[in-house]
Amino acid sequence: MTYDVVIAGGGPAGLAAALTLGRSRKRVLLCDAGPRRNAAAVHLHNFVTRDGITPAEFRRIGRQQLEPYAHVETREARIEEVRGTRGSFDVRLSTGSIKARRILLCTGMVDESPEIEGLGSLWGKSIFICPYCHAWEVQNRRFAYLATSLEKIDFALLLRGWASDVIVLTQGRLNVPDDVRARLKAGGVQVDDRPIARLVPASDGLEMERIEFTDGSSIERDVLFLHPPQHQIEIVTSLGLALDAAGYVQLDPVTLETSVPGVYAAGDLLAPMQGALIAAASGTLTAGVLNHALTVELAIEGLLA
Template sequence: MLDAIVIGAGPGGLQTALTLGRSRRSVLLLDGGPGRNEPAHEVHNFLSREGTPPEDLRAIGLRELAAYPTVEVRPAEAVAAISQEGGYTVRLSDGTAESARRLVLATGVVDVLPDIEGLGPLWGRTAVHCPYCHGWEVRDRPFAVLAMRPQDAYFAAHLTRWSPDVVLCLNGKDELPDDQSALLASLNVRVRPEPIARLEGKGSELQRIAFASGPPLDRGALFLKPPTQQRSDLPRLLGCEILDDDSVRVDNFARTSIPGVYAVGDMARRPEIPIATPQVALAAAEGATAAVAIDTELVYGKLPWE
């Protein structure tokens, strides 16, 4: 029986496998292919890898794991996992099965994009979700924010740190509460209430937003925070507690509600953090946290500081 099976080779899964490998733990890392940030040109806000294409970052991580003989990387997906005495057995897409004392879910999430014509080719390039990941690259362009959540007026206000010209697009939704309207007015953030007809651009560059009525709006970037859903059914099959936003609930050590099962990256969050914070650096940090907790648990049978 292996010490750990890590399912998913994104930043969280790669870091988990790296830290466990350096701890001389036997690890199987299941690489199911590119993840959520595949559409993006570059990874940002990650010390020493600023501007690295996502596929290059994955390749670097996988190459570094080759230095650790107890880590195996296998190009396969996990299709099922069941509890067994002392750990878990995982059935793989290639028809084989492997067992381990600990299981790490790093399977990620899928963005559920709104059905707006022209959004797909722009997603991850000039239609983006995170100002810390993409704001610098589009700084000082005219921004639009697509309202999808009650708090998106505050999101639009926040984005005035990166651009003096921000417009909140309600896309036909209800008018804003008075306090939100006052906040936006104080920051010179305009509001367009009309439904969006389509996004217009050239290649991956947004140029303007066309509405069902009223004049079009020239913009250089669109920010939106679409809902996400779990990429894999494994968290639910294992019985992990799922939060209202479809995130897997974890504690400070990346442990799920199921003993011996951990979750890292943008698929998981602690309940005291009100929203998911999907950033590459944070996913890697969570992977390191999970690995240290797993190594410690396997030595002592528990976390001795609890």
């Protein structure tokens, strides 16, 4: 049996794509390997109708809403290798091998967290990437922004929309010109250049209490925002898909195919502007465009019921 589409990744993009393809009467296999990118987050926010849901509940509902579509199968499986060409792909899963006409990659991105002691246990609780997702819940607390480039340093001024006490941490690795410091200061943001030794949790272990520096001094902070570098999962690189200069998958603007014919992509792996609703919309759009081309092809070949 050949699947019409195999989807790699069961996050918002993959779930939305599976729904569109299921409703289009396509035979779909949705493979998800876990773990989820937002697994450490307590709640998912800024998704209309789902604001405040847990990430696990979001996925449970997504899977449940696929159940009426009998041609959509879901598997806890990792896609390990994709070979072949448009219309005839051989896909090796952690649970066996299958055939598919199209591949849709919804595998997200891998965050490269900076190696700072204490960061791992506070990730998703006091340490965040996206203020639209998490700043409301911690508004008016003591914020820090770990800046790694001058291009993004204005992000600290954006954070002033949620808190009056915001500092920028450069760890002494960014040469912040005087005029930029003056701009930040005018916006109520101080720059701190001390290198970080560790992030210290409060006694309950759930929230951050302070940031300790290598010189032994410290500053009380409740929240740290940062923009970690990201990379693609191995299958994206092994397929040799064309990436842009920042490492995101490039699509044909009309067909929404990647540079490998028959391989599509949706969600976080396309761009640095990321969010669950953006990923879901991307999955819906790509699945619709994919389905259109595939249905025309199957109709002409006499392969539709």
